[in-house]
Amino acid sequence: MKSKLLEIANWNLCSIRRSAMKQLPILEFSVLVCLLLPPLIYGQTLKVDVNLVNVFATVKDDRGNFITDLSKEDFRVYDDDQLQDVRVFEKQDKVESSIGLLVDTSGSMIDIIPYVRRGVRDFTRALPKNDDFFLVSFGTTVKLLHTSKQPLKHLEESLAGLRAWGTSSLYDGLLYSMEKIEKSDHPRKALIAFTDGNDNGSTIRHDRVVQEIQESAVLVYFVAIGSAVLVDSHTLESLSDISGGRTLYVPKQDAIAPVLEEVRTELGRQYYIGYYVPRRAGFHHIRIEVPGRDVKIRAKTGYSGG
Numbered sequence: 001m002k003s004k005l006l007e008i009a010n011w012n013l014c015s016i017r018r019s020a021m022k023q024l025p026i027l028e029f030s031v032l033v034c035l036l037l038p039p040l041i042y043g044q045t046l047k048v049d050v051n052l053v054n055v056f057a058t059v060k061d062d063r064g065n066f067i068t069d070l071s072k073e074d075f076r077v078y079d080d081d082q083l084q085d086v087r088v089f090e091k092q093d094k095v096e097s098s099i100g101l102l103v104d105t106s107g108s109m110i111d112i113i114p115y116v117r118r119g120v121r122d123f124t125r126a127l128p129k130n131d132d133f134f135l136v137s138f139g140t141t142v143k144l145l146h147t148s149k150q151p152l153k154h155l156e157e158s159l160a161g162l163r164a165w166g167t168s169s170l171y172d173g174l175l176y177s178m179e180k181i182e183k184s185d186h187p188r189k190a191l192i193a194f195t196d197g198n199d200n201g202s203t204i205r206h207d208r209v210v211q212e213i214q215e216s217a218v219l220v221y222f223v224a225i226g227s228a229v230l231v232d233s234h235t236l237e238s239l240s241d242i243s244g245g246r247t248l249y250v251p252k253q254d255a256i257a258p259v260l261e262e263v264r265t266e267l268g269r270q271y272y273i274g275y276y277v278p279r280r281a282g283f284h285h286i287r288i289e290v291p292g293r294d295v296k297i298r299a300k301t302g303y304s305g306g
Contacts, residue, residue, distance in 0.1 A: 051277050052088065053079065054217045056188060056244060056270045057288050057299040066269040067295055078287040079277055088274030090187075095272045097131040098184035100177040104195035105139035106168035111252065112225045116194045117159045119223075119256035123192075124148075124155065126264060132184065135159075138173025140166035140201060144180070167201030171209045174239075178218050190219040190245065190267060192260070197224065197232030206235070210242060214283065214304040219245040221263050226252045244300035280305045 055077070059067045072089040101123070103109075103116050124133060135146040135158060145158040174191065181189045199206075213220060220243040222236040228249060236247040248263070250256050273288070285302045 051279050051305070052274050053084075053277055053286070053303065054088070054187070055273045055286060055288065055299050056217075056219060057273055057297055058266055058270050059290065060296045060298075062294055062296070066266075067293075068269055070271065070290065074290050074293070075271070075273060076289040076291060077273060077275055078285075078289075079275070080284050081287070084275040084277070086273055086275050088272065090272040095188045095270075096186040097128075097188040097190060097267055098181050098186040099127070099131060099133040099189075099267075100181045100191045101133060101135045102173050102177055102191060102193035102195070103135070103137045103162060104168055104170065104173075104193070105137045105162055105164050105166075106198075106201075107165050108168070108196055108198060108230070109194075110164040112194070112196075113162050113164050115225055115250075115252070115256050117162065119194075119260050120159060121156075122257045123260040123264065126261065132186065134177075134180065136173060136177050136180075137162065138169045138176075139164070140169065142169055142173045142176045168195070168199050169201040169203070170195055170197065170199040171202035171204050171206060174209050174220070175204055175212060178212055178216055181218060182216060187272060188219070188267065188270070189217060190221060190263075192221045192223060192263060194223050194225065194256075195236070196226065196230055197222065197236040199235075209239065211304065213239060213243045214302065216243075217300075219243050219267075221245040222247040223250060223256060223259060223263075224248070225250045225256060242300070244298065246298065 057075075059070060061067055068091065072086050075086060075089075077084045077086055101120055103113075103120070105113070109116075120135065127133060132148045134144065134148065135155065137143045137145055145161075146155045170193070174193065177191050181191065220240050222240055222245075224231040224233070224236060224247060231249070233247065240247045248259050250259050277284075283302055283304050286300060288297050288299050290297065
């Protein structure tokens with residue numbers, strides 16, 4: 001019986017449209033398949049009539065320290081102000097990650113590229129072996145430079161070849177990277193973009209990127225290096241906040257390795273929470289609470305259904 005269901009599930013995966021393959025904050029599953037085949041929760045998306053909403057939550061105390069000892073019973077999750085039954089709950093580094101590293105190579109980054117090279121090199125060396133990553137540049141065009149399946153020497157060569165010139169296609173780079181990372185089987189998906197937030201060369205609009213972030217489960221982090229007056233903080237912070245990620249600022253004279261280590265540590269301290277809802281169109285608000293504890297919670301605050 002179980003093998004037959006697997007065969008049917010695999011056939012369904014091959015037949016659904018590409019748009020349904022996205023790792024959304026809403027994953028669609030069959031109740032029967034979920035009960036019999038729990039491993040499908042992380043790796044596959046089935047076109048049926050039950051939605052699983054995924055949320056990654058970071059919890060800190062009033063001093064900014066990560067709180068990592070919470071259980072499923074400690075959380076209260078609301079969808080459009082309706083209390084939900086948490087059905088998926090995983091802690092911290094038990095969840096594998098797929099990470100996209102995006103480098104702005106427009107002319108405004110000419111003094112920043114050397115810092116990025118060192119930061120990316122140190123960050124990728126510290127990733128758990130089960131995590132995967134890729135490196136993308138966006139300037140006049142968007143280019144995939146490296147994936148974790150390629151040799152380390154290839155990464156070094158790709159970093160050495162980074163040159164700053166031309167325009168910035170930030171939105172194109174984000175959309176390309178979101179579409180690529182959503183193909184990963186790893187539950188946690190995050191993009192880390194090194195940029196000043198200025199876009200003057202993309203073929204898509206800002207509102208398209210907002211829509212894609214709302215419809216996906218991808219966490220977006222921005223690392224803005226250099227003078228704060230040259231950074232479009234409104235664009236960066238609004239996009240990262242929508243996703244449940246954040247924007248970090250680094251003075252040019254400071255090393256970015258500690259900031260990237262902060263992001264890597266945060267990803268490893270998150271709670272993976274999931275709950276089922278009926279399929280509904282429109283935007284829906286998410287609220288997560290930990291009653292009785294003085295904590296600060298950062299997580300995605302809503303999603304677009306369909």
